[in-house]
Amino acid sequence: MVDYRSLEQFLHSHIKRRNLIIGAGAFTGLAIANQFSHQKAIAKTRFSNYPFTLGVASGEPDPTSVVIWTRLAPEPLNGGGMPPVNVPIHWEVASDANMRRIVSRGTVLATPQLAHSVRVVVEGLQSDTWYWYRFNVGQDASPIGRTRTAPFANSYFSKLNFALVSCQNYQQGYYTAYKYLAKDDLDLVVHVGDYIYEGGISATAIRPHNSPEILTLEDYRNRHALYKTDANLQAAHRAFPWIVTWDDHEVENNYANDISEVDNEPDQDPQVFLQRRAAAYQAYYEHMPLRPFSKPKGPDAQIFRRLDFGNLATFHVLDTRQYRTDQPCGDGTKERCAADFDPKATITGKRQEDWLYDGLNKSQTKWNIIAQQVVVAQIDTKPGEGGTYSMDKWDGYLASRDRLMHFLEQRKPSNPVVLSGDIHSNWAMNLKADFNKPESTTVGSEFVCTSISSAGDGADSNPTVEAYLPDNPHIKFYNGQRGYVRCSLTPTTWKTDYMVVSKVTIPDGTISKRASFVVEDGRSGIQQA
Structure with missing residues (x-):
């Protein structure tokens, strides 16, 4: 208790x-x-x-x-x-x-x-x-x-349309994307984390939070309630069933397992942090349409799970927060350190990793979807200078990623596609057996969704990002606007549409399709539609 x-x-x-x-x-x-x-x-x-x-x-x-x-x-x-x-x-x-x-x-x-x-x-x-x-x-x-409802696991299923969303900071913009998403032709919505944000009231807030930083069960309940009062979010929930998983802000920024990453706060004590995590997990469960097996037991909750949609698709839903070891080199963007190569460092934990490989190995569906929180593909932001990487992503857990890429290369599950969020921008990337060797085998695809509102309006282009993209040839697309990602699956083709909103700092932004990409059955790699 x-x-x-x-x-x-x-x-x-x-x-x-x-x-x-x-x-x-x-x-x-x-x-x-x-x-x-x-x-x-x-x-x-x-x-x-x-x-x-x-x-x-x-x-x-x-x-x-x-x-x-x-x-x-x-x-x-x-x-x-x-x-x-x-x-x-x-x-x-x-x-x-x-x-x-x-x-x-x-x-x-x-x-x-x-x-x-x-x-x-x-x-x-x-x-x-x-x-x-x-x-x-x-x-x-x-x-x-x-x-x-879903189709039976072994039945023929001709198409599946769903939206991928993440990161909806209430203070930093309106949920305009949900207004349009609720009217789209979809079968379900997949949310890969940062449903709420834990911070206090910002002086520059578009819509202020309702309290200082949240810490107790009552705090987390009130913050979830604030977010749930948004009319556009409610409309999206009314329109479709959702598959959800959490990231860090449902508890605290960049936390890892029982470790708080915020200095000079009392919850640096792991026992204190686990009590905070227990409060956050309970409030999350109370506000999400999850099955009873996900009900927390203190600071622990079963959130990784698998959902099948006929013979067309399997969602392998991950939790990369609860079981990860501490970020090996700290949680910022920096050069590699010796700890980054530690084979014991893990972003999923062994039990979940084994569960994922077992499910991929046994899957009989056409598309194997790994729905999870943070970017899997390598993003080197300073190529040629020793490289700098985000340690909070799979880039900080090289042993975990190497094992996953090796598994995909050797076992070849049907059409693996990773879905990610967290980074507040749109990306389309190929997954490589060795990211440092562009000629190595492409073992899967990754589509990253931007935020619903986090970080404000954003922009289509970013000179800093565009400067390093040529040195990351597996990256096929970048965009920094807000919105959602629409995925349309058939037995032969996966199509991804990046739907972007003109502004989220005003309530009446417009939406447009920024880009589209396809993956063909049996052919690894992303192609522009």
């Missing part, structure tokens, strides 16, 4: 704890069952505000089930504004957008222990089928969300 009082003593002396406000009239006329019962929602239920302020979401589709999610939060930035009691919520799933043909329904208990968030694993659904869902409590109904 995590001792959050102890966490406050270590970390929160400089931040006033934001108390949960529970007014006498916040929630009245409700007879609460302490244990699950089959009672109907009570008509006299009243909240201080509309309880579904954070919208709805779905995710983790398989052929017969999907997860649907919501959270009761009439006062979302005040700890939710709910009293410490259990609340029954009714849910319905229909085969039509008007919710007239109900195919499944039930009641789930929202508890204070999970911030009155609920997730329902809706079973017994038809494969490869669109569904609509909603929640009800008392007189209040949630927005209607749309979701979709």
Whole structure:
């Protein structure tokens, strides 16, 4: 059991704890069952505000089930504004957008222990089928969300369209990309990290954060709630099921396993940091449409997993934060050091690495998608000068990357494609057996998505980046604008479209397609469409 009082003593002396406000009239006329019962929602239920302020979401589709999610939060930035009691919520799933043909329904208990968030694993659904869902409590109904099941693992599946997204700093811009993404022709959304940012209030914020740096469970809950109030983000969650994984800012910038990378803070003590990580992981689980096996146990949570879409694609979803060793040469951009070559240094941990290789080795699908957080391909920012590399990426974990590239070269799983985020810019790159030998075998492809809003508007070109691109011939594309990446798969072709937003510092930016690339089945390497 995590001792959050102890966490406050270590970390929160400089931040006033934001108390949960529970007014006498916040929630009245409700007879609460302490244990699950089959009672109907009570008509006299009243909240201080509309309880579904954070919208709805779905995710983790398989052929017969999907997860649907919501959270009761009439006062979302005040700890939710709910009293410490259990609340029954009714849910319905229909085969039509008007919710007239109900195919499944039930009641789930929202508890204070999970911030009155609920997730329902809706079973017994038809494969490869669109569904609509909603929640009800008392007189209040949630927005209607749309979701979709996956095809059976061995069935023929002719196409899959999904969006790749990451990095949505609330303070640095509007979520304009989600407005357009929600209207796109997609089957799902893949989010590879930095769903929230942990920092305090910036003096230059477009939309300020709601508190100083977040440290406790209540802090992380309120920060997730702030981000979830964004209308464009809610629209994207309503439109499609999501597959999510975290990166660093869901906890703290550039953390590695139990190690904080921020100097002069109390959580330099690993035991203190693990308490902070436990709070962050719990809040993340409470706000994401994850399956119950991902529920944290203290500072540990199972987030790496595998999802199949017929015989077309398998998503191997990784966690490159929880199990990594400390960045061998520090977490900045610098020259190699001796520790960078340490064979014991790992970005995935051995258990996850073995799991990945086993899944790739056994996969029978056409496209093997490795969805993870940080850039895998080598990016040498000062070629010819000994080289400089980002130590927080796979560039800082040479043994891990060498093993992965060797596995792809030797075992040749079908069409490996890596999806990454983190870097706040768009990249298209070939994965090489040896990045220092351009003539070496191309063993796969990597598409990196830019941010939704992090780092502000960005720009199409960057002279510093463009100066070193000729010395990194495996890099086929760079762009520094905001947006999302649209991926369209068939049995013969993978197409990637880089969708970029004109501005995110204003709410009405426009979107356009900046570039498109293809990968052909059985032919390693990226080609311009």
